[in-house]
Amino acid sequence: MFDSHSRRPVARLVLENGDVYTGVGFGATGESFGEVVFNTGMTGYQEILTDPSYCGQIVTMTYPLIGNYGVNVDDVESRRPYVKGFVVREFSPEPSHFKATGNIEAYLKQHGIIGIAGVDTRKLTKTIRSRGTMKGILTTLDTPLSALMEKLAAPLPTDQIDQVTPPAIYRCPGEGRRVVAMDFGMKAGVLRSLLARRCDVIVVPARTKAEEILRWQPHGVMLSNGPGDPMDAWYAVETVRELIGRVPIFGICLGLQLIALACGARTEKMRFGHRGVNHPVKDLRTGRIAITSQNHGYVVSPDSLRGTDLVVSHINQNDGTIEGLVHTKHPVFCVQYHPEARPGPDDSDDLFDQFMDMMDRVREGSWVPHAETN
Template structure:
């Protein structure tokens, strides 16, 4: 089925839908990973974005029920060079097209994704519309320009959990109202470290990593207050990844600030940006962001190089961090942007990249062990 992709600057790409009729809107970004499209689709950090995969052949290993990072597809649309309709993998239960169609997500292919990627790298990530119904370039570009900008928008409210839950044996376990009101009922079952994790769009593999290191994990909504966290008396606090601009999340920053120094605190991705704001720093929107499983990062204290998995379009401003209170621990070797920060005196640290990978290299898994070590 014929489709048209129109960017806000008027650039258009003729393409074809492999999921049927439909329209989609959002910010167009690109991911440089050669694999892991199922994890990309279900990563809440992609909320509000249409993802272009730079690897040309997608769909070849199908979809299974294990390799998901949330309970639904999060991307606004999926843009490919060539869709592979016949998956070949012993774990595959359905095709990529069937998976997208089951949740009403538009998938398009048969166009020059390399040209689109080069355009974004030159001009920056931008708003766009895809349609199988409106194939008029001027009309579709006008619709793209009318889409609200990601900068200044709170996208976390659309992905955070409505109610607290436990993560037990690799699955979500509901928490009753009585348990939520009386934390002593549920916490410290056995000798596990209790971690309260703020859900700004948390990936399941983060929870898997924490549980795998012997932690009892309790996930709470993004709006949970510092007093509610302290009432649970956890051993550590975790700030999760999530979508969009951290600046509008004033409530999150307000809740994080009283927890700095309370107990060991660890943040990832959006959690890194929110910690930077809570420490008094600033953030900014990057030109086209970092998205892929091959990003080189330098750990400044030792000079060690890590190959990392990343997905973010905003960054902490290096010069805005308060001198003498916080230090930059990691930088991106492609553009020298901040990839990690740490408090100089308190057990508080965070990284911009994803040490839980999924997909991606495991170079940075040591950070979870460091967090657990601080709770002992």
């Protein structure tokens, strides 16, 4: 079925609560199933599309016009896009930007991603905020609604990390500190931030064991961001538990959640998550507020920290959720947000410098445990 005005296929987004959003399809055609979420960023759609943390999700953009500056080779954050679908109010088929090498419609089509435009993204976002993230199907086919609802009864997949982690170890040589980066769906910005500090980076797949990591004799271990429920990554939790106390560790996003689980805390699913580039976070140690880039649907339960060796270092100013943790006995710290930005502000880029300093102090024997944060 085609729209009579645009001659593009009619597309439908069907939510598990029965809501149906009808619009115009752009990009690929067919059918896709995933968790429907929203992102509040005004720019950065190509980085969002290629952020592996969105694997398995249908992303709704709250900003009303998407695609106006096109796509280019510099704004990708992974080997390819991993989103299951893309929902916008309006897309621009003719971009205007000096770096543009193509448009958003051709980009989605090239990578087999279904897009839908012309829907009320404001209403959809309000529904997600009130009801929470939901399963959804995005389709350009004439499948009956009853059949789509039956498909929505199926559970979401739990193998997202295995879909995005690299198949083998690879190395990005540098002259400085040796860092093993556990890639659970690592954004390119994380790797760039390490290489900018001349680190010798060994990137390992998510299921790499602790002993194999330690054989590289790293000065530190980086735990990356990644998709899915951290409880599904039990194998990574075991690895992190074995690494704590044996090597300095810095975790980002999923990395924080894995550290929390390894230390005996719990994680819980948020109603609709934090996905955007304008979230204020307070450093409890300095009182400084940073505007941060975020993409997560799970947080650490504050009550579960009792009896662990972790203390809260950062708090989200919007809802009070945990945004940072430090270990009181070992050189381990982590944040829930993205200091590498891409897209977003770079207020927190100095966290990578703190990681460098921690590794140096451990090597020199001058590292001292963090004082508890009040």
